[in-house]
Amino acid sequence: MVHTEGKSKVLYGLYNDDEVLLKAISEANHRHLDIMDVFTPFPVHGLDPLLGLEESRLHQAGFVYGALGTLTAFLGMSWIFTRDWPIIFGGKPYWSVPAFIPITFELTVLFASIGMVVTFYTICGLRPGVVNENLDDRISDDKFCVAFDTTHASDAEVDELNDFFQATGVEEVNTKWI
Amino acid sequence: MTHYILESKHKSVTLGMIAVGVLCLILSFFMEPDTLTGVGADGHAINTHARFWTNLLHNSVFFTGIAFISFFVITASITAYAGWYVAFKRLWEAFGSFMIVGLVFMMIIAIAGFLHVHHLYHWGGNIEGDRILEGKAGFLNNYWYTFGTLIIVGVWYFFYRKMRSLSLAEDEHGNAGYEHHKTMRKWAAPFMIIAGFTSAALIWQWVMSIDGHWYSTMFAWYSTASWFVSAISLTILVMIWLKSKGYYQEVTDEHMHDLGKFLFAFSIFWTYLWFSQYMLIWYANNGEETIYFRERIDNYPILFYGNLVMNFALPFLILLRNDTKRKYGTLIFVSVLCLFGHWWDYFQMIKPGVVHTVHDYIGHGNHSDALNDMEGHIDEVGHGASEFISGFTLPGFLELGVFVGFLGLFLFFVLNTLSKAPLVPKNDPYLGESLHHHVGYGGGNEVHH
Numbered sequence: 001m002v003h004t005e006g007k008s009k010v011l012y013g014l015y016n017d018d019e020v021l022l023k024a025i026s027e028a029n030h031r032h033l034d035i036m037d038v039f040t041p042f043p044v045h046g047l048d049p050l051l052g053l054e055e056s057r058l059h060q061a062g063f064v065y066g067a068l069g070t071l072t073a074f075l076g077m078s079w080i081f082t083r084d085w086p087i088i089f090g091g092k093p094y095w096s097v098p099a100f101i102p103i104t105f106e107l108t109v110l111f112a113s114i115g116m117v118v119t120f121y122t123i124c125g126l127r128p129g130v131v132n133e134n135l136d137d138r139i140s141d142d143k144f145c146v147a148f149d150t151t152h153a154s155d156a157e158v159d160e161l162n163d164f165f166q167a168t169g170v171e172e173v174n175t176k177w178i
Numbered sequence: 179m180t181h182y183i184l185e186s187k188h189k190s191v192t193l194g195m196i197a198v199g200v201l202c203l204i205l206s207f208f209m210e211p212d213t214l215t216g217v218g219a220d221g222h223a224i225n226t227h228a229r230f231w232t233n234l235l236h237n238s239v240f241f242t243g244i245a246f247i248s249f250f251v252i253t254a255s256i257t258a259y260a261g262w263y264v265a266f267k268r269l270w271e272a273f274g275s276f277m278i279v280g281l282v283f284m285m286i287i288a289i290a291g292f293l294h295v296h297h298l299y300h301w302g303g304n305i306e307g308d309r310i311l312e313g314k315a316g317f318l319n320n321y322w323y324t325f326g327t328l329i330i331v332g333v334w335y336f337f338y339r340k341m342r343s344l345s346l347a348e349d350e351h352g353n354a355g356y357e358h359h360k361t362m363r364k365w366a367a368p369f370m371i372i373a374g375f376t377s378a379a380l381i382w383q384w385v386m387s388i389d390g391h392w393y394s395t396m397f398a399w400y401s402t403a404s405w406f407v408s409a410i411s412l413t414i415l416v417m418i419w420l421k422s423k424g425y426y427q428e429v430t431d432e433h434m435h436d437l438g439k440f441l442f443a444f445s446i447f448w449t450y451l452w453f454s455q456y457m458l459i460w461y462a463n464n465g466e467e468t469i470y471f472r473e474r475i476d477n478y479p480i481l482f483y484g485n486l487v488m489n490f491a492l493p494f495l496i497l498l499r500n501d502t503k504r505k506y507g508t509l510i511f512v513s514v515l516c517l518f519g520h521w522w523d524y525f526q527m528i529k530p531g532v533v534h535t536v537h538d539y540i541g542h543g544n545h546s547d548a549l550n551d552m553e554g555h556i557d558e559v560g561h562g563a564s565e566f567i568s569g570f571t572l573p574g575f576l577e578l579g580v581f582v583g584f585l586g587l588f589l590f591f592v593l594n595t596l597s598k599a600p601l602v603p604k605n606d607p608y609l610g611e612s613l614h615h616h617v618g619y620g621g622g623n624e625v626h627h
Contacts, residue, residue, distance in 0.1 A: 045616060055619075059500075090463065098457045 199583005352605025
């Protein structure tokens with residue numbers, strides 16, 4: 001007996017080739033089928049627009065993190081070297097802007113990159129110790145997968161999906177509670 | 179339209195630009211600023227026509243560099259197995275053809291140096307007793323200047339002709355074995371090595387040696403990055419113009435996006451090198467080195483700070499967003515800004531040093547050189563150069579006119595070369611990749627397939 005509490009019944013088809021996959025998704029759009037997700041072993045060119053995915057806003061978050069890094073470094077050093085602990089280095093003024101720039105740059109990059117990685121992992125639900133269930137192990141190897149959520153689908157609707165799979169050259173169709 | 183046709187209208191516009199340039203160059207010969215003229219011991223007026231010679235040098239170096247870099251990018255792309263640019267590689271080939279014109283201009287300057295007609299270079303005059311210049315005389319002399327220029331640009335041009343003829347032959351006789359392309363790979367890789375070293379040597383000689391006492395190990399990269407950004411800016415501008423005339427419909431927003439990325443990335447690269455050069459000199463605080471920046475910050479503040487605004491702050495902020503690289507209006511604005519900005523950059527590399535050398539020559543002002551500063555005459559640094567010198571402190575109308583003239587000459591040669599071969603090459607192994615180029619910009623819900 002499969003434990004189905006809080007899970008979705010997923011009907012998925014595996015394709016052999018990314019070109020076939022792209023054609024299948026065009027066909028699915030044509031038939032107004034509601035795709036749950038698509039899994040590919042590598043990024044497939046032209047997939048995002050076909051799925052109607054909006055451009056990621058991750059880089060906007062990145063800009064904010066970067067700007068935070070810039071401010072942290074520049075204001076931090078300005079405060080440290082003029083108020084908190086002024087030291088003369090090589091006869092330069094306390095507030096030596098050119099000397100601050102490399103560190104400002106580094107902290108900008110550091111904040112932006114770490115911030116974006118953490119944001120990305122948070123969005124994807126990837127935290128330490130998490131166990132993600134795969135639809136099929138082969139989607140990280142050589143298969144391209146189109147998945148539909150059929151938890152509340154009628155038999156007629158499932159038939160329609162199977163029709164679609166057969167019409168688009170699928171290799172294999174399976175169902176899984178996930 | 180597979181062939182560009184050099185219409186008489188395009189011809190007359192570029193010839194008109196050349197006419198403006200020639201007129202301004204002649205005027206700049208006769209409009210020497212008063213502070214750069216003097217009276218010799220025998221009572222004769224001394225006029226070195228520095229405004230004319232600096233304008234000629236400035237624009238020759240700038241446009242020769244654009245031609246060189248355009249060819250260099252082709253060889254780098256071939257070596258890197260890049261495919262995206264192939265659809266419009268004929269445009270860069272056309273840019274490269276200007277190298278021979280640049281060589282002629284640089285030879286005029288070299289021979290004039292031999293004959294002591296101009297006084298552009300600190301080392302060009304009497305260097306007796308100047309220990310620094312005496313020490314550098316093995317490199318900074320008119321023989322090496324002339325033959326170095328001739329040999330190096332000559333070798334570049336030889337490689338260029340070779341690659342160009344292979345590219346044209348590929349159109350005619352290209353086959354499934356891609357033999358032409360393989361031969362091009364063999365020519366491209368050694369050229370990159372040769373070009374990497376020789377371009378540095380040339381820029382030391384052509385530009386850095388104006389301030390003969392000064393040197394910077396960052397200089398070659400920094401000024402080459404300046405050429406690179408200029409070349410990309412001009413590529414974008416000419417490409418958008420060609421597209422607006424109905425040519426190069428194969429070149430899509432995707433290619434423009436990548437050109438925009440190059441413009442963005444190399445503007446930052448230029449800034450990185452500019453800053454690396456500046457900060458190391460600022461930090462070391464060595465009188466022989468800091469005098470270069472002291473001079474520019476004190477006497478040429480608009481040149482100095484304007485350079486950073488035009489070539490870093492504005493392109494960085496404008497091109498940071500993804501979509502600005504796909505909008506022609508923004509691309510045109512930033513390209514014009516960067517092209518002018520890097521021309522301005524070369525202006526501030528060349529003009530202040532020549533003012534020094536000329537003042538030295540005519541005995542005007544009270545310039546002390548770095549050697550003397552070390553011996554305790556620090557107060558005199560830059561004295562006598564703080565007044566406004568037209569055509570030197572800032573580019574004047576004549577300078578802009580000469581720029582327009584050289585741009586016209588450059589475009590004339592480029593368009594002429596462009597008209598001689600199909601715009602899109604045939605039989606290049608990467609052509610298909612280029613025609614289907616896609617940068618993966620998935621903005622909005624556009625459906626590309």
